[in-house]
Amino acid sequence: MSPSAPTASLRDAYGTTLVELGERDPHLVVFDADLSGSTRTQLFGQKFPDRFFNVGVMEPTMMSMAAGVSLGGRTVFASTFAVFAAGQAYNFVRQSICYNRANVKIVATHGGLLVGGDGGTHQMLEDIGLMRGLPGMTVIVPADAPTARAATLAIAERDGPAYVRLTRESLPSVTDGSFRIGRAAELRAGSDLTVVAVGALVARALDLAEDLAQVGISVRVLDAASVKPFDEAAVLKAARETGAILVLEEHSVLTGVGSLVASVTSESCPVPVRRIGVPDLFGESGDPWALLDRYGMSARRIRDEAWDLLRLRGKVE
Amino acid sequence: MMESPGRVDVASLEATAREIRRDIVRMTYLAGSGHPGGSLSVTDLLTALLFHEMKIDPARPDWPDRDRLVLSKGHAAPALYSALAHRGFLPKEELLTLRRLGSRLQGHADRGKLPVVEASTGCLGQGIGMAVGMALDARLAGRTNLVYAILGDGECQAGPTWEALMAGGHFRLSRLVVLLDRNGLETDGPTETIMGIEPIADKFRAFRYRTVEIDGHNFPQILSALAEARRSTDGPTAIVARTVKGKGVSFMEGKSAWHGKPPSKAEAERALADLGAPEELPAR
Numbered sequence: 001m002s003p004s005a006p007t008a009s010l011r012d013a014y015g016t017t018l019v020e021l022g023e024r025d026p027h028l029v030v031f032d033a034d035l036s037g038s039t040r041t042q043l044f045g046q047k048f049p050d051r052f053f054n055v056g057v058m059e060p061t062m063m064s065m066a067a068g069v070s071l072g073g074r075t076v077f078a079s080t081f082a083v084f085a086a087g088q089a090y091n092f093v094r095q096s097i098c099y100n101r102a103n104v105k106i107v108a109t110h111g112g113l114l115v116g117g118d119g120g121t122h123q124m125l126e127d128i129g130l131m132r133g134l135p136g137m138t139v140i141v142p143a144d145a146p147t148a149r150a151a152t153l154a155i156a157e158r159d160g161p162a163y164v165r166l167t168r169e170s171l172p173s174v175t176d177g178s179f180r181i182g183r184a185a186e187l188r189a190g191s192d193l194t195v196v197a198v199g200a201l202v203a204r205a206l207d208l209a210e211d212l213a214q215v216g217i218s219v220r221v222l223d224a225a226s227v228k229p230f231d232e233a234a235v236l237k238a239a240r241e242t243g244a245i246l247v248l249e250e251h252s253v254l255t256g257v258g259s260l261v262a263s264v265t266s267e268s269c270p271v272p273v274r275r276i277g278v279p280d281l282f283g284e285s286g287d288p289w290a291l292l293d294r295y296g297m298s299a300r301r302i303r304d305e306a307w308d309l310l311r312l313r314g315k316v317e
Numbered sequence: 318m319m320e321s322p323g324r325v326d327v328a329s330l331e332a333t334a335r336e337i338r339r340d341i342v343r344m345t346y347l348a349g350s351g352h353p354g355g356s357l358s359v360t361d362l363l364t365a366l367l368f369h370e371m372k373i374d375p376a377r378p379d380w381p382d383r384d385r386l387v388l389s390k391g392h393a394a395p396a397l398y399s400a401l402a403h404r405g406f407l408p409k410e411e412l413l414t415l416r417r418l419g420s421r422l423q424g425h426a427d428r429g430k431l432p433v434v435e436a437s438t439g440c441l442g443q444g445i446g447m448a449v450g451m452a453l454d455a456r457l458a459g460r461t462n463l464v465y466a467i468l469g470d471g472e473c474q475a476g477p478t479w480e481a482l483m484a485g486g487h488f489r490l491s492r493l494v495v496l497l498d499r500n501g502l503e504t505d506g507p508t509e510t511i512m513g514i515e516p517i518a519d520k521f522r523a524f525r526y527r528t529v530e531i532d533g534h535n536f537p538q539i540l541s542a543l544a545e546a547r548r549s550t551d552g553p554t555a556i557v558a559r560t561v562k563g564k565g566v567s568f569m570e571g572k573s574a575w576h577g578k579p580p581s582k583a584e585a586e587r588a589l590a591d592l593g594a595p596e597e598l599p600a601r
Contacts, residue, residue, distance in 0.1 A: 060477045
């Protein structure tokens with residue numbers, strides 16, 4: 001983990017922001033499926049019990065009910081773990097929410113390997129791919145608590161379905177919370193190589209940039225929190241200006257942001273793209289941060305891939 | 318808004334239902350695909366709802382206090398479209414565009430294309446959840462409108478159907494009325510040999526629904542059950558309507574083969590003769 005910035009809980013940021021939204025909008029409704037303590041929707045539920053529905057372990061139907069409530073004109077938030085929101089409930093998100101153009105905001109916590117001890121069943125590594133494939137769905141993967149807060153506010157303002165993926169672990173606050181839907185944030189300027197990262201790995205991207213700066217290599221870091229709509233312009237600009245892109249995500253490389261970056265660049269500005277993430281595997285139990293290392297996202301591996309790309313582009317010997 | 322008549326003109330409802338059934342035959346024949354069997358079985362329920370019980374107004378389709386209808390068995394969309402057309406919510410000429418490229422009448426109803434449809438359905442086990450959500454919304458907003466959800470019996474094999482029913486019972490949604498089109502047949506055959514759902518009325522009761530069993534083709538029984546449901550103040554109602562798949566068309570009745578198969582020209586013309594008057598149809 002990046003020692004450079006203080007850490008904060010993305011889930012806490014979501015929960016407290018949701019209470020603010022509830023104060024602002026008396027019609028806003030929140031659903032949860034028996035995980036309200038973990039997702040922090042409990043904070044909303046304590047403040048607005050009449051507008052909070054904890055429906056128990058029925059994630060698919062939670063999505064249908066949320067859609068039904070929203071069709072009357074309300075903004076509705078629905079939370080559970082990512083594996084249940086995007087996995088268990090997939091076709092309900094697809095038809096009840098997206099096909100109905102329902103104004104439902106799914107904020108899923110416990111995305112990715114950082115779930116740790118619960119193991120592979122609960123470590124959702126395919127949700128970004130599943131959710132960004134749905135027509136009309138906005139998909140956001142915040143890197144820290146300030147972006148989790150900004151994303152919660154942003155999706156509430158935007159009409160239509162949204163999926164936000166939060167991490168269980170607290171993360172270093174690496175952004176200033178100026179997140180905007182559709183925009184990638186350039187967290188660090190650079191000209192030799194670009195790292196596009198989402199979620200927990202944005203901090204590792206910044207660590208890499210700092211590390212390589214020591215030896216005179218200039219690395220651009222883009223926080224691609226807005227996975228959909230995706231800031232293609234920023235990625236193509238980076239491809240043109242730096243000539244190579246390394247993508248970091250705590251998600252399957254088969255369907256995640258890495259494959260998205262590769263698609264975007266190959267159509268308009270083909271440059272070498274390396275995808276760092278989870279290979280074609282399920283996770284397992286373990287210390288959250290040790291799991292990142294074990295599954296191919298160690299600082300060392302990231303550095304090796306970066307050097308490889310730099311060599312490929314003739315920027316180092 | 319349609320006023321409830323003091324005396325119900327059952328003959329008029331039967332005549333309307335017959336017109337809807339004729340539309341179902343024409344529509345599925347011309348589309349070359351679709352679900353005539355379950356559309357014909359649910360026709361009388363839909364007719365009773367749209368032409369008698371529901372507080373709806375074609376002049377104000379988005380009237381906030383209107384009663385809502387969710388066709389959870391979305392494959393019966395032809396019956397819904399025809400009923401909506403006869404009730405004045407869409408032009409009757411449009412019915413024959415069913416399933417054509419560019420038509421608002423999708424194979425399974427899509428509210429994005431046809432906003433008078435309260436909820437897009439098609440994949441089973443979801444409409445009932447949306448209906449529960451609509452009833453929660455109404456309660457939060459202080460409205461007293463009813464929300465009707467029409468379930469298929471094959472749909473009662475789906476776990477999420479019972480999640481949603483459980484929620485309706487838990488929240489004691491007295492404005493929620495679930496109608497089960499119990500025609501006994503699904504795509505591959507009888508529900509009870511494929512995956513039995515009986516005793517279905519007991520299941521609804523166990524999920525805290527005031528439950529009545531009726532003949533789903535007998536208007537006085539349907540109307541009486543709907544009137545009783547409207548009076549509920551302490552929880553949701555389930556109406557188990559025993560129906561006949563393919564009702565009204567002699568060679569379709571009780572045959573699961575007609576779940577998802579359109580009639581040929583000759584079959585459609587025979588069906589129309591069964592349904593009151595012969596009619597020559599154009600080539601498909």
